[in-house]
Amino acid sequence: MPQSHDRVHPRRRHQTTSEWSTIRRPSSQATTFLPPGTPVFVGERKQDEATLHLIHFDRERLHEVEEASLADCRDCLPFPGLTWVNVSGVHDVSLIEALGGLFGLHPMTMEDIADTSQRPKWEEFPDYGFMALKMLAISEADAEVQIEHVSLILGPDWVLTFLEDDGDVFASVRSRIRRGISRVRSLGADYLASCLIDAVIDHYLLAVEWISDQIEIFDTHVLNHPEQVRIQEIHHFRRDLLALRRAVWPMREVLGAVSKSEASVVSDETGVFWRNLYDHTVQVIDMVETSRDTLMSLQDTYLSSLSNRMNGVMKTLTVISTIFIPLTFIAGVYGMNFQHMPELGWRLGYYGVLVLMLVIAVALVVWIRRRGWL
Known part of the structure; x- marks a missing residue:
């Protein structure tokens, strides 16, 4: 038996992928048509x-x-x-x-x-x-x-x-x-x-x-x-x-x-x-x-989780849209500049419309909350 001795050299550390030489990977076709x-x-x-x-x-x-x-x-x-x-x-x-x-x-x-x-x-x-x-x-x-x-x-x-x-x-x-x-x-x-x-x-x-x-x-x-x-x-x-x-x-x-x-x-x-x-x-x-x-x-x-989060976002946007749709309608009606609109001559017409919008918005919020949508 050959002469016994301790380890000659310690093992080299495992090389990382970045230290390996870049060589193209041969495909299994390399053995095609070979005995x-x-x-x-x-x-x-x-x-x-x-x-x-x-x-x-x-x-x-x-x-x-x-x-x-x-x-x-x-x-x-x-x-x-x-x-x-x-x-x-x-x-x-x-x-x-x-x-x-x-x-x-x-x-x-x-x-x-x-x-x-x-x-x-x-x-x-x-x-x-x-x-x-x-x-x-x-x-x-x-x-x-x-x-x-x-x-x-x-x-x-x-x-x-x-x-x-x-x-x-x-x-x-x-x-x-x-x-x-x-x-x-x-x-x-x-x-x-x-x-x-x-x-x-x-x-x-x-x-x-x-x-x-x-x-x-x-x-x-x-x-x-x-x-x-x-x-x-x-x-x-x-x-x-x-x-x-x-x-x-x-x-x-x-x-x-x-x-x-x-x-x-x-x-x-x-x-x-x-x-x-x-x-x-x-x-x-x-x-x-x-x-x-x-x-x-x-x-x-x-x-x-993504679907629930999207549903929550859509629900919030829907509630906001529902509140502002009637307000936008009122603002659109009184935004028309016809000459013979009777409300244009009211002294308190501007403040009355604002109060009406506020009442509608509050009423919608209360109704939505009672329905459990908010």
């Missing part, structure tokens, strides 16, 4: 160069290389223990093909790794299992949910993970491996894979809870100040929930298939952990559906 199993990157390139993070460990020893090479990965395979290789940057198709040759991956697996639009799924091969899933993260700056494609390959004594960027979504698992006090150092590769997926589902919970908190704040704002709310904000939340639903719903089917799998890479000993992940996914789905129902009710409340 099946041809790996072609489909997605948005989120970092300049792909990097490898290697961890090889057993119960007593740990070997970790932050900026690993293919040679480092090859050297660890003959030694006993578990090997975990994390690839940051699936845009490097040549690196994916090289790892595929080293670990004996099927060409269709390499194609699915490079396609970030792939739907979550679980596929079993003779020597390994392949899982595609979606990683969720909250962007506080943009106030939205960001989705990242994640691929996980479970072998007999090795695990490969592929991320779109170098965001350290598996930091908690690495910390447990380094401390050496968790069962992850003593159980097999399938338990390590379940821990990695558990970290992904934890991010699902954080994303759903964040959206639920935002909807609750938004709900209070709608009830108190509906005129300051824009319909675009409601559609923004609906878009985030739809993205969550698309990412989480297939995971129930995926984890159900893994928990019932008879593949050699999934042992009966870890079945309870996979079933626990299935339960957590169902919980997330319930939270997503609850948030969707709340948002739909919130949209109805918002539209009703």
